[in-house]
Amino acid sequence: MSRLSLFVSGIFFLIILEIAKVYFIMPMPGSQQANTIEAAFWIHQHVWFLRVAGWIIILLTAVPVLRRPQRPWHRWLSIALLVAYLVVGYLFNFRLLAEKMFYQPRHKQLTHLDKNKVPMDRLVMGIVRHDEARAYPVQFIGYHHQVRDTVGGEPVMITYCTVCRTGRAFSPLVGTHPDDFRLVGMDHFNAMFEDSRTGSWWQQATGKAIAGPLTGQSLTELPTQHMTLREWAALYPNTLVMQPDADFQESYDKMKPYETGKSKSDLTRRDSLSWHDKSWVVGITQNRASRAYDWNGLLRVRIVNDTVGQVPVVLTVGNDKASLFAWKRQLDDQVLTFLRLPDGSLKDTQTGSVWGKNGVCKDGPLMGRQLQPVQAYQEFWHSWKTFHPSTDQKL
Structure with missing residues (x-):
């Protein structure tokens, strides 16, 4: 040669x-x-x-x-x-490179509601740890992909993938030690992070390590809720709210159409029809059984009493047509069936008790009782079926 x-x-x-x-x-x-x-x-x-x-x-x-x-x-x-x-x-x-396109906040600030500058109709990921509540607007974390914080004295890693519409919160402990993670790219259109100690790659939608020395291990997922800041503030009036970092205002502005499904990008747009790759669904997993609910159907009926993995659940959407609430509908040995009232609260048909959006009974024979929350996610259908291949569909 x-x-x-x-x-x-x-x-x-x-x-x-x-x-x-x-x-x-x-x-x-x-x-x-x-x-x-x-x-x-x-x-x-x-x-x-x-x-x-x-x-x-x-x-x-x-x-x-x-x-x-x-x-x-x-x-x-x-x-x-x-x-x-x-x-x-x-x-x-x-x-x-992903890490050259999306950056973590340089000036992270969380404030009480009296100093909050985020519009109340914006979608947030809410988390509660040890009685401390915090809200992270999707408009901000959708750009950053991850935000590190401490909530209730516990380190947390708030993550979001706009291409999958998946919001997840994890404990950033790898083994017993907190680790740093960088956005390294994507796997099956889902954000992927690399830990700093072993260089393993972690899937955002599942929290699993899919490459590297820790393959097969999982980060501990922390419960989150998906709703507007107005609904979150009504549930948790002492919440702290993440504020915009002025260094990234232009990127935040580009994210404004995303949460309402008006993004123009092929990767992040919404398909308004049902059961297309970019259609919105709500996913629930219980006892390794997964079910996806069509968002259009859920908006139509507003409430679903169902059983997933032999666990009775109730799923409902707020009057703002954006906030999501899900609970187990069983108390002790009694399975309840719920109707939705005009103000968004629930009424069970067995006792006639009325339940607030926080899952607490506020009137009737079961007053004071608390429903156990169920983790529910709103995301794109292509994402849910990719990472839950045995899922079934409803609505």
Whole structure:
């Protein structure tokens, strides 16, 4: 093989390497449908060794090719290929990497409601730990993808993937030690994080490590609720609310249409029809059984009494057509059936007791009793069926 051929082969090898390093873990044509995570992780682990090998080939052949080319156009071809490699290297290392596109807040601020600047109709992910409530607007965490915080003295990792519409909160403990995570890319269109100690890759929708030394382990998920800030504030008037970081106002502004389903991007748009990939569903898992409820159907009926994994549940939507509430509808040995009242509260048909949106009975024979909350998620149908392949459908 001639020196020119070796030089060209080295350049093409490096170009393909830089593209492949990002292609498999970012939403590029065809990259997210296949099970390529093992190949992506192998490239990630060995990328510097592979780069050095390519650079050695180039260094050994570049001088003779550029100084004494067999034909004049060989020099210009070589220079053009070097420029192409530099452009590709820049794009795929400084522009198209997930961590170079989305950043964590630089000035994180949470305030009480009397100083809150977030409109009350914005969607939030709410979390309560040890009687301390906090709300994280989807408009902000959808851009950041993760926000680290301490709630009730406990470290928490609030995450959101806009392409899947999945909001999850985790304890950031890997083993017994809190760890730092960076957004590294995507797997099956779902955000993926890398821990700082072992370099393992973790799936945002499930909290599972899918590549690296900790493959198969899971982060502990923390319960969250999905509703407007107005509904959250009514339930938790002492809540703290995450405020916008002025450094990212332009990115937040671009996120405004997202939560109401008006995004124009093919990755984050909503399909208003039911059971399409980008249709909204509500997912519930109990005892390893999963069920998806069509959001359009849920808005139509407003309340569903159901049984998932042999657990009686009730699922309802607020009057704002955005807030979501779910509980187990069993007290001791009694299974209750609920009707929805005009103000959004519930009434069970067995005793006639009235229940508030916090799941506490506020009037009737069962006054003071508390329903146990059920974790329910609103997300895109393609996400729920990907990560819950045995799910069934309703409505």
